[in-house]
Amino acid sequence: MDRSKIKIERDVWENSIVEQFYNRECPNFTHKNVHENMKDDPNYDEKIKLIEKCQELGGDTNSTCKKPPLNIAIIGTPGGGKSSLLNTIFASFSTDCWKELVSFGSHGGGGKQITTEFTSYKKDSYYKPVGDHRMPTFLDMPGFEDDQSKETLALLEMVFTGRIKEQEKMIELEKYAIKYGVHALLTKYNKRVCHRPVDRIIVVCTSNLDENLPTNFLNAVWEAARKHRGIPVYGVLTCRDRYPPDTVKDKIKEFRNLLALPQCRFAHIINYCDAIQVSGGVHRDTIIPSLDVPVLQFMKQVLNPRQEDPTPEPVSIMDILSIFAFIFAVVAFVYILVISNH
Numbered sequence: 001m002d003r004s005k006i007k008i009e010r011d012v013w014e015n016s017i018v019e020q021f022y023n024r025e026c027p028n029f030t031h032k033n034v035h036e037n038m039k040d041d042p043n044y045d046e047k048i049k050l051i052e053k054c055q056e057l058g059g060d061t062n063s064t065c066k067k068p069p070l071n072i073a074i075i076g077t078p079g080g081g082k083s084s085l086l087n088t089i090f091a092s093f094s095t096d097c098w099k100e101l102v103s104f105g106s107h108g109g110g111g112k113q114i115t116t117e118f119t120s121y122k123k124d125s126y127y128k129p130v131g132d133h134r135m136p137t138f139l140d141m142p143g144f145e146d147d148q149s150k151e152t153l154a155l156l157e158m159v160f161t162g163r164i165k166e167q168e169k170m171i172e173l174e175k176y177a178i179k180y181g182v183h184a185l186l187t188k189y190n191k192r193v194c195h196r197p198v199d200r201i202i203v204v205c206t207s208n209l210d211e212n213l214p215t216n217f218l219n220a221v222w223e224a225a226r227k228h229r230g231i232p233v234y235g236v237l238t239c240r241d242r243y244p245p246d247t248v249k250d251k252i253k254e255f256r257n258l259l260a261l262p263q264c265r266f267a268h269i270i271n272y273c274d275a276i277q278v279s280g281g282v283h284r285d286t287i288i289p290s291l292d293v294p295v296l297q298f299m300k301q302v303l304n305p306r307q308e309d310p311t312p313e314p315v316s317i318m319d320i321l322s323i324f325a326f327i328f329a330v331v332a333f334v335y336i337l338v339i340s341n342h
Contacts, residue, residue, distance in 0.1 A: 018267045018294040019245070034288055038095070041289040050296035051093060055133040057303040069123065070136040070309070071196045072302065073159060075221065076204040077214045078143035081238035083115055084271040085204050086140055089299065090126040091272050092292035093135070098272045101126055102140060115142050116171070118164045120196060136303065139196060142170050146214035148223075150182045156224035160231055162197035163189045199309060200302055201225055201233045203259060207243040207251060207268060218258040234265045234302055241270045267298040 035041045059067060076082045083102040091098040101121070123135040141159065144152055151174055158164050158173065177185040203221055205213060225231045235255060237248070245252065245268055256266055270291055 018269070018297050021294045021297060034286075036286060038286050038289060043289040043293045047092070047289040047292045047296060048095075050293060050300060051095075053300055054093070054296065054303055055135070057300065057305070058134040058136065060132055060134065067134070067309075069134050070199040070303065071120075071139060071162070072136050072200040072202060073139040073141070073198045074202050074204060075141065075156075075159070076143055077146055077217055080143060080205045080214075081236075081271060081273075082143065082204045083140065084273045085202075085236060085238060085269075086121070086138060088269070088271045088273075088291070088295055089138070090121075091287055092295040092299070093127055094287060096128065097286050098288075115140055117142075117167045117169055118159075120166060136200075137196065139198065144214075144217050144220075146217045148216040148220040151177045152217070152220050153224055154182045154185055156220060157186070157227065158189055160198045160201070160224060161190070162194040163192050165192075165195060198231055201231055202236060202302065203233060204236050204238065205255060207237040207239045207248045209243060209248060209251070213251065213254055213258070215254075215258060218255075222259060232265070232306060233259050233261070234298075235259050235261045235267075236298070237266075237268045238271050240268050264301050267294065269295055269298070 038044055041047075058069065074082050074086055086102045087098065087100060090101050103115070119140045121138045121140065123133075123137070126138075127133075127135045139159070141164075144155070154177055155170060155173060164170065164173070173185065173189070176188075201221065203218065205218075221233065225233050237252060237255060248268075252266075252268060255261075272288070272291065
């Protein structure tokens with residue numbers, strides 16, 4: 001599919017729900033937006049409503065529906081803000097305080113990465129409210145280099161099809177591909193059981209004007225996502241607090257065009273990070289609903305059901321007959337034991 005032929009919605013990105021909130025509630029984020037008691041934040045009630053909406057979209061694990069939780073891959077280049085975004089999403093779902101559940105650091109461009117292994121964060125690791133809500137699983141992984149090589153495309157394909165195991169070092173897969181070839185890599189690892197096939201992709205980049213967009217990598221993501229089930233791609237630019245929208249309009253336009261993102265699948269956000277260590281870093285002891293609301297609005301769009309989502313496993317007649325057969329066998333066994341004892 002040619003991206004140049006995809007018509008981005010006429011409504012410009014400034015009109016998205018996330019942008020409307022930022023422009024209305026906190027156009028210039030300062031320490032005044034941080035409250036020691038989170039309930040004093042004027043957006044606290046809206047945050048709770050959005051959490052409940054996300055719970056509703058996820059569904060209830062106690063229902064007869066066997067629909068699995070969505071698997072959401074967070075991908076980008078080193079230092080683009082993937083881990084910071086994950087911590088921000090987790091804080092947005094929390095009513096406690098910000099926690100560093102995912103280690104993060106600013107090492108982009110230096111060849112160093114904090115994240116070295118493929119790691120999944122299931123509901124139990126980040127979501128504490130009482131209830132049996134089917135919240136998504138987030139997939140974290142090392143950053144990709146800015147290239148569109150066969151090795152990068154192969155690794156993305158393996159991620160999207162769920163062929164990478166928990167805690168697997170992706171650098172080892174890349175070395176295998178370089179040594180034996182991409183075909184050998186895919187032949188070997190595509191025989192694996194499908195662990196966590198990706199249902200949503202969130203691409204994360206910084207809006208830092210001193211760093212160019214990873215255009216080659218973004219092209220690779222587009223190509224790999226289209227190849228497998230047309231996985232929906234969403235985009236996030238970070239560092240909004242340091243690079244407001246009016247200063248990075250061209251970068252936003254290029255980012256959206258490279259991934260063909262309509263307004264509802266794009267957000268320019270502020271992360272919980274060192275850049276907002278206002279008022280002595282009070283966000284480490286609480287949460288900031290004014291930051292959480294736009295993130296939750298974006299996540300609500302991500303969680304909205306789509307036609308290609310995994311379908312619930314239907315209960316077949318054979319399953320029902322098997323259950324009755326098992327019950328009959330147990331009863332017969334107990335009956336025989338009772339008779340033999342007599």
